Amino acid sequence: MAALFPEWTNTAIRLAMLGMFLVVVGIPTALIIYVRTPYVTGQFFPVDQPVEFDHRHHVQDDGIECRYCHFDAERSAVAGIPPTEVCMGCHGQIWNNSPVLEPVRRSHFSDRPIPWNRVHDLPDFVYFDHSIHVNKGVGCVTCHGRVDQMVRVYQVAPLTMGWCLDCHRSPERHLRPKELVAVMNFRQADSRAREALAQRYGVRRLTHCTACHR
Ligand code: HEC
Ligand code: HEC
Ligand code: HEC
């Protein structure tokens, strides 16, 4: 008896199955990889600003501590961008004729804030709080990288949920004495010293959903 289906249909079925496989597995895989690329997470793209403010000069050359400008970091949820008055505290006297500082003077005399562009921006349904991290000994550099070496600030961490949870599952790996949170080149202590810090600061492992989604 002749075969019910001719020989070529085998190949056709195999090709069709391969096609289905690619659709069912390939597309989600491609999407999963795609959402983790820096392009989507917004990593490593220096953001332009209305004033050519350079962290390297202020932090490295002039030795100004992070919290001198981002003074809300240890007492509130947001670290905040310094108000123009902080700039004028120095630039009322130094470089006070410099054209690059014109937008700063304009803001000062018109009483309108400088329209800084955001570099980091979590979605609104996520709750984040600087003060608890800073007061339990997580350094700025752990989440923001070497800002003191950046011409224009860019986002270093992916800021995905997986990134947050990776630390929250065992935060003791990232702790340092809290007086040193702003030190950029801090060398990690050994694991016993870090365990001791976790004890001293009473660091919890916050992985329940409502910690970050309230
Ligand atoms: C002299 C004041 C000053 C000092 C000191 C300073 N910053 Fe900033 N920082 C600013 C200003 C102004 C901006 C906004 C413009 C920009 O992004 O460059 C900013 C932006 C940032 C941002 C990006 C904010 C966003 O929009 O997401 C981070 C992160 C940051 N600073 C971290 C640090 C760290 C860490 C230190 C210490 C190593 C530091 N800064 C020291 C003034 C300062
Ligand atoms: C504690 C003093 C101090 C504060 C506060 C300060 N600056 Fe400066 N800034 C300096 C000094 C000193 C220089 C000199 C340039 C250098 O060190 O290379 C400078 C240089 C600059 C320059 C030009 C040179 C450059 O490339 O950085 C700009 C623009 C500037 N500052 C913007 C700002 C803004 C905006 C703020 C507020 C967010 C600010 N500064 C706050 C001390 C300060
Ligand atoms: C545990 C990680 C973590 C640590 C530690 C941390 N930050 Fe942030 N920072 C973030 C995240 C996440 C955002 C974005 C917040 C948002 O979009 O609501 C942010 C935003 C900022 C901003 C933008 C303004 C704002 O408050 O949203 C500045 C400035 C900043 N951080 C400075 C600092 C400084 C200075 C330190 C150290 C004293 C520090 N950060 C420590 C994670 C961290």
Ligand code: HEC
């Ligand atoms: C490098 C480590 C690290 C990273 C990264 C990190 N956290 Fe945390 N987080 C901590 C530590 C340590 C605590 C303090 C735990 C405690 O209270 O004992 C904390 C506490 C918190 C709290 C406080 C909850 C409360 O009870 O007030 C929130 C909210 C939070 N983190 C959100 C986030 C979010 C959102 C991200 C990611 C964008 C993030 N964290 C990334 C280490 C980290």
Ligand code: HEC
């Ligand atoms: C340590 C902080 C943290 C905890 C704990 C946490 N999340 Fe998230 N979650 C985030 C952040 C940050 C984002 C936004 C970034 C992203 O989408 O990856 C997010 C995004 C989400 C989203 C949006 C989906 C998406 O990918 O855009 C959902 C849904 C979600 N979380 C559910 C949960 C559930 C369910 C839990 C408990 C099992 C949980 N989260 C625990 C930080 C947290």
